[in-house]
Amino acid sequence: MTKRNPIEAVATATRKIRKKLTFRCPYTPEEIEEIFRRFSILRPEPKGELFHTNPYTLLVAVALSAQATDVGVNKATRPLFAIADTPAKMLALGEDTVREYIKTIGLYRNKAKNVIALSAKLLTDFGGEVPRTREELVTLPGVGRKTANVVLSMAFGIAALAVDTHIFRIGNRLKIAPGKTTDEVENHFLEIIPPHYLYHAHHWLILHGRYCCKARRPECEKCVIADICKSPDKTCDVPAELKELPPQVF
Numbered sequence: 001m002t003k004r005n006p007i008e009a010v011a012t013a014t015r016k017i018r019k020k021l022t023f024r025c026p027y028t029p030e031e032i033e034e035i036f037r038r039f040s041i042l043r044p045e046p047k048g049e050l051f052h053t054n055p056y057t058l059l060v061a062v063a064l065s066a067q068a069t070d071v072g073v074n075k076a077t078r079p080l081f082a083i084a085d086t087p088a089k090m091l092a093l094g095e096d097t098v099r100e101y102i103k104t105i106g107l108y109r110n111k112a113k114n115v116i117a118l119s120a121k122l123l124t125d126f127g128g129e130v131p132r133t134r135e136e137l138v139t140l141p142g143v144g145r146k147t148a149n150v151v152l153s154m155a156f157g158i159a160a161l162a163v164d165t166h167i168f169r170i171g172n173r174l175k176i177a178p179g180k181t182t183d184e185v186e187n188h189f190l191e192i193i194p195p196h197y198l199y200h201a202h203h204w205l206i207l208h209g210r211y212c213c214k215a216r217r218p219e220c221e222k223c224v225i226a227d228i229c230k231s232p233d234k235t236c237d238v239p240a241e242l243k244e245l246p247p248q249v250f
Contacts, residue, residue, distance in 0.1 A: 032176075032194065038224045040197060043200075043203070049071075055156070121139070148162075149161060164206060223239065
């Protein structure tokens with residue numbers, strides 16, 4: 001049997017979701033297109049902020065980032081990854097040593113246990129390689145759907161949307177992809193995001209939430225989509241720095 005291409009699998013799943021809109025979106029397709037066009041102009045090549053050197057260290061870093069900041073995770077993982085950047089090396093360190101390296105990160109005891117457990121499973125079940133499908137990734141200890149989606153996107157170039165606290169907030173605050181759970185928000189975003197913007201959408205939304213549409217007080221005066229935004233809480237209708245934006249070239 002021919003092994004299914006993971007990129008094609010994700011694309012097929014995304015197309016199926018888009019066939020039927022399951023919620024009432026207050027934005028027109030043209031407004032959605034314009035929102036992501038502006039994001040693409042603002043950050044043509046968005047990058048994740050977690051330090052990593054390969055798919056394995058990315059997997060570990062993302063797993064450690066739950067309920068922690070990227071800055072905090074990076075401070076702990078830079079020295080850790082300098083001596084353990086493969087499952088075998090991490091396993092050789094042992095749980096106690098890993099715990100010492102990451103003790104500044106929240107929930108570090110349980111996370112150290114998961115890092116060792118997922119490293120062992122990678123060696124026994126996947127030949128030491130990070131799997132390239134969501135179904136396989138979520139079988140690893142401490143790896144949920146969000147972590148799997150980040151790894152698929154950043155490590156393997158597979159368009160996937162990982163809903164973190166920032167994306168969840170934006171989906172609900174802007175009424176653009178509302179949902180009571182991260183899965184709901186993910187599915188609603190997948191229904192509306194134009195296919196040609198899906199690959200970078202994850203980072204655009206996270207960075208927008210982290211640096212502009214902040215949790216405590218959104219900085220609407222700095223927002224490039226202020227005129228389109230339909231949030232009842234917005235304080236500005238004038239988009240920031242959007243004079244003569246060039247058209248997006250695909």
